[in-house]
Amino acid sequence: MPVQYYIFLSIALFCIGVMGVLMRRNAIIIFMCIELMLNAVNLLLVAFSKMWVDAGRVDAASAQLFVFFVMVVAAAEVSVGLAIIVMMYRNTHSVDINILSRLKN
Amino acid sequence: MIHLVWLVPFLPLLGFLINGLGRRYLSKSLTGVIGSGSVVAAFVISLLIFFEVRTPGFAPQVVTLFDFINVGSLHIPFAFQVDQLSALFLLIITGVGSLIHIYSTSYMHEESNEGFARYFAYLNLFVFSMLILVLGANYVMMFIGWEGVGLCSYLLIGFWFKNIDYNKAANKAFIMNRIGDLGFLLGIFLLIQQFGSVTFTEVFAQVPGIGTGSTVLFAIAMLLFIGAMGKSAQIPLYTWLPDAMAGPTPVSALIHAATMVTAGIYMVARSNVIYSLAPCIQAIIAIIGLATALLAASIALKQNDIKKVLAYSTVSQLGYMFLALGVGAYTAAVFHVMTHAFFKALLFLGSGSVIHAMGGEQDIRKMGGLKKWMPVTNITFLIGCLAIAGIPGLSGFFSKDEILAHTFGYNKIMYALALLGALMTAFYMFRLYYITFSGKFRGTHEQEHHLHESPAAITLPLIVLAVLSVIGGYVGMPEVFGVPHFLAEYLSPIFAPSAPYLHAHHLSHALEWGLMGLSTALVIVMILWARGKFSNYQDAGTENTGIAKVLENKWYVDELYDAIIVKPLMALSGFFQNMVEKAGIDALVNGVGRGVKWGSGRVRLLQNGQVGFYIFAMVIGMVVLLVISLFL
């Protein structure tokens, strides 16, 4: 199976994530879309890992470990991110990013 | 004696410095002594030099003081050249200059101490500059004096600086001179380019090698002549001279009649080799000289200011001198310079004496019958008039006749016109004389009460000059008289190099006698006519009309210049100032600044505070950059 399939799939997921970030105004949904983007990347990395393993690369495990670290970081990011969103919600009672326009020009 | 020639200009310079710096501390008499004494001393030295130069076979000597400008192959020393021409001019300048200095001690006596010293300082400075002009051994030295006399003229015209009109006249004189100087300067540059030198001896030695008809030579000759036009008040740069009468009268006598204005003639005579090799420029000079002579004479016919009449007469006489130069009669030109210096100085000083007596009045319509009160002035003035009119036996006759004779040989029509000018000269001079000195006094009673003959310091120079005006001509009597032409012999080494290129027109003796007789007769007729018309002049008070009005208004030349030069220049300046500078360049420069600010105001709107838009812009940016990189 050509690796292109996986490339296209994960790019598609990635771009759907980007679209989501652009289209939605709910900070939480936007954040979810970002997670979707990360997952698309993870999928791609895993596919490449398999590809290079099949091509005979020795240290091909590194890609899967990379995915592991991405998950680790994502978890950390989620904890901080949700904390920030909650803090924002406490002050404004909204998670709509469009009200974030105090800082401009 | 020759090696002491530097003393000649140095003494007046010393006088200038002492009088100028010490003007607060010196008494008037001391100032007068220093001022006049320095010039008289210079005259004495000049006289000694002259006698040395006069000896036959005298070769020109160059006295180098120090290096002035030394750049690469261009060497311009600060050097004086003593030869027949410069020695003659030294005599005229210091001689007439001394007389005028002496005259001034009395004439300017009413000035304050400081003003008196300032006056003498300027006068001395003028003599210094003029001496540098004639003594210089190269064109740059000549230019130094050239501009120097322009400066002194400026200072002296504007001597009474509180009067704005005088200042304007002074400015006009200086600026018009500068226009001429510009031509002179360009001529010098062309000389440098062509010959790599500005020293007379070196240049003149190379000139014949170029040959007749060379464009470069024409250009040099023309440019130098432009300089002469400015200084010697020829068309079109003559209008400053009549206005220059704003200065004290002795100044007019010295600068604007006897010396400075002859600088142009001196220069052309000095460069005779160049001009002889540029015949078409000579023709131009002759035509311009003639035109100037006629134009100025015509204007003089209708002027009522005593000094203005004399001023236009000067312009006219200078025209004759250029006519002489143009037709190749260099000696005649120099001769006329000399005689003119005598009788014109005399006339001006005489008019000064009149003005002095009239308490500053210059309008001849308010004078009349002055011979009763001022016998010496009257006689000397009459001699001056006769001399300038060309009555045989007086100096003016000989010099003018020589010019006319040469002109006749050159071109008959020009001769006729020149003769016409001479007749006009006789007419307006005697108009002046009769209105001023004969008839009834037309001034106020107070003026009449104060009328008196001037003191000795004034009359003495008048008498000396009158004598010179009479006898001055005998150094250059025409051949037909059977006596040697002393001046021509004396000057022959100067003009020898150009002799081969001139086409001498030898007139037969009979023709020469005939011409002489004709002009004399006509002149006498004119004098009589003037006598008949003006000896009992009464101011009718009517407005002049027609040609008379045009003449009275000097052919409206000043107005013309104003319209075609001054106004456009001001308009151009205004255009530069308002349109190009403010609305153009500066607006552009400021516009860049404003553009940055404007752009800033627009760009910052991108920063609209919306995260959605920010990410959107980032994605668009990514897409564009990816496309550029991957597909372009």
Place this chain on the structure above:
Amino acid sequence: MNALISTALFGIVLMFVGLFVKNKQHIKYYAIAGAIIAFIANWYDGQLAGGSSVMLYGMVEVSSFSVLFNAVAIGCTLLYFMLCGSAFEKVGNDVADYFALIFFILAGIMLSASFSNLLMLFLSIEIISIPQYILAGADKKNLKSNEASLKYFLMGSFTTGILLMGIALLYGASGTFNIREMGLGTGDLSPLALSGILLTGFALAFKVSAAPFHFWTPDVYDGSPTVFTAFMATIVKAAGFIAFIRLFHVSFSEGAIAGHWQLIIALITAATLLIGNFTAVFQQSVKRMLAYSSIAQAGFMLFAILAFNETAAQGIILYAIAYSVATIGIFAILLKLKDYTFEGYNGLARSQPLLALTNTIFLLSLAGIPLTAGFFAKYFLLSAVVQQGHMLWLVILGVLCAAVSAYYYFRVIMAMYFKPGEAETSVQVTGGFKGMLVIAAAIVIILGIFPGLVLQFL
């Protein structure tokens, strides 16, 4: 590595210091002590490495360059603590935690100068970013601070996604995460590799706030507590550049591939210079102006990425120092003022001549006037690009923008010296603070005369 470890450990120590030290003023001194220890550790690292590179599991590489940059970063942080440390308690109660976070960031910064694996790059960027999201929102009651934090977080994590996509594509093209082994330029140019490079570059461009990825910068810098802005805008930004340069110069500079991304970076540089300088002109608040100025300065620092030569490396080090010291100094003075607009500076030269003088020196340095460190910083970067060749148009644009930058920097000078008024300070200006300012100004001047003092370590 010692410096990295000691910094990380000191971060933890400071977390606990907060529990035991009651006087919040004193926490600053612990932080200063920590920075000094880190500095010594870093010096020791340098001694150990002894001029050659030391690799650690193929993950971290300690070289003289990284040691020098670490020294700069720690040194600037030290200066920052000394000048701005007392302003921490104005932000909120968790002073010790703020210091701890800054130490964690510092650890990330050190990593960014010495990574040799894309994973380490990713980690270092995250270690730098996450605490910054928090610091930006540290002033919890302040809506601007909240907004800055959330904006920064959303855009930052979005960029993380981009970065990861880039890394994934690079891995797909080369089969390795080790930046020295990728060898992208050797074979045929793979679109995978190029897309990977570009996406990675975009993400890094975001971190250094290059246009068109700069949008977060003004808002975040403006909204964050000023004292943290000072840190984010200086040392952190420099770290972003070090990471950027390290990756691009080590991995992508060989072979045909360099030309492809150079054009893109050149375009980004040009856009950054223009947008940064132009937008800064219009600002009314000095704090926001400094945010835009940081974008403009980033435009200059991007020159270092375009040129892969010794001069660029020297230049970015000098720039990091010059820019950081000057900006920290300006922020330190800004922190003392009541009014953050330009009018707030009116007449400062009369009320606080020393502050005005040092501020002037810092501003001149930012504008790149000779005899200040900023001049040589700019000089080295310009000459790096000239040496690289082909990009002269960019250099000309750069110098013209530098001329524009004089406009907004000099506005502050004009306000201080030529405008009437009495600039008011909100807090007491102590002698120690003045002394530190003078030291900072002296650093700027001395490096402006003898840049060799720093470069000799390279």
Place this chain on the structure above:
Amino acid sequence: MGIQQIIFIVLSAIAIAAALGVILSRNPVNSVLCMITCFVAIAGHYIMLNAQFLFVVHLIVYTGAIMVLFLFVLMMMNLNAEIEPQKRNWLKYAGAISGGALLLVLVAALRDASMPAIQSTSTEIGLVANLGKTLFTSYVVPFELSSVLFLSAMVGAVVIGKK
């Protein structure tokens, strides 16, 4: 077309559909549920690609922890209903178009990349034993450093979350 390809297509279709569901669903809770579906589909791919360890971690971390956290926050804020006002639709279209453009560009660029193919043979590489060995040898440095990351996240959550 082998069985692998069929599974690939099915899983891909589920993943993409679920992903679209995430961004198009009005109700945030539905989004979360779609997201979980999508993650599960991705997990399926992991199995296919012999990444067994990641499959497990993925399910636990993402589906089990992260998405639950999201759901929790949504519930806490009571945001289960529609809150986005439907104004300014052009921004949505612009977002969709620019995202699509990015997709197009990337697909077009990578379309003819010559890459080694993925074999259907299975490998041992994704097993815990293998990965664990590597993680604690050559990847020990990032492993240790990620603790710094977690520490800072923890401090951050405390700083931000504290009242």
Place this chain on the structure above:
Amino acid sequence: MLTVLLILIPLITGLVTFGLKGPSAKVFSLLSSFASLVVAVIAWQQFSAAPESLQFTQSWIPQLGSQFNVGLDGMGTMLCLLTAISFPLIFITVYNREYDRPGAFYGLMLLSQAGLIGVFTAYDALLFYVFWELALIPVYFLCSMWGGERAVPVTFKFFVYTFAGSLLMLVGIIYIYFQTPDHSFSWTAFTSLQISTQEQSWLFWLFFVAFAIKMPVFPFHTWQPDTYEQSPTPVTMVLSGIMVKMGLFGVIRWLLPVLPQGAYMWQEAAIVLSVTGIIYASCIAIMQSDFKRLIAYSSIAHIGLMSAAIFANNEQSMQGVQVQMFNHGINIIGLWIVVEVIQDRLRIKDMREMGGIATYAPKLAIVLVVISLANIALPLTNGFIGEFLMFSGLFQYNPWFAAVACVAIILAAVYMLNMLQKVIFGEANTLTATTADLKTGELLAAGAIIAVIFFLGVYPKPLLELVQSTTAIVNATAWMK
């Protein structure tokens, strides 16, 4: 070492002066300027005896191959002398004025002197650039802080303009630096380099724009009248007397020897710009009623001539330019002294409100007349030598350009004489009747200037010989052939 001393004296004393309060600042700075003058004169003597002893080289930034390399050639010596003469004159003139914060004022003045000397002595391109900017900064502060009411924006425009120009030059310097074989900034390395004609042709503009802005040459001049008008007069003296020479100096020292072919290619363009500027500025000068602006435009015209002459490509013009650099400096400082005195007495700048000063302040009037005459290049004043040689040189290059440029001597007469007429002649009004004549200090300064005017006007040999060596250097470049 003398050369270093020339830089160090004003630099160190300048920094010290910042700390001084009250009158001690001006006394101290006056002494400092005299010390510089003494050193400059010694250096001048040294130059004729052993020029190489004035070179000083010290490693500066080894990483760049940049050295602290200073030295004096003929032109450098001359300009250092000019600087060293000017500052005492300026300080003497303003000795009786009271400036706000005198320590800062005089300190900045001395710093600008250090920068100027540095520019004139630097033989290392980077050092040259550093001094070039260093000279600008103090002037910026001086103008803004002690200038007129519009001084701040006007000075800033000046600053940004020159700053932008010099940055372009920096790019050029860097470019050439990388062409040198062993990466050196030294003047020798730069001049011995063979740069391709094509490169020279665009490098020329990078340098020329920087220098043209500084001079200033049309159309880069618009900062100048405003700045002159708004600056305090002592600063204007520095600006117009010395600082504009930096541009001309730059062309002679750096542009022509380093980029001879570039200069050759654009020779005509540069001359056309310069000549246009001469006529243009002269015309505008006629329209001015503000004394300071009149002098400013007159200065633009003069500088335009110098710039044209530099590019006229021959020995006469080159000698003329250098001589004129000195003489123009002296003359224009003299003019500003008069302006300063009039402003001090009458507090007006509009010439239409003046008049009749000659009656009440004859010394002032004489000084103004003499300097004005020198300014319009009357023979036997110093202005003539330079202008004569420059016009002559320009004429050898192209008679038509010279003819057009020469019109300026008429226009100069027009505006200078109009100025004299308006300012000192005529009847005094109630204001000008109170004019007090020159005081001792002012008289001393003006007297010194007049002495120089006449001495160099009559005997320019020392000056011509001094700059001969520089002309020879420029001659030696390919540009002349």
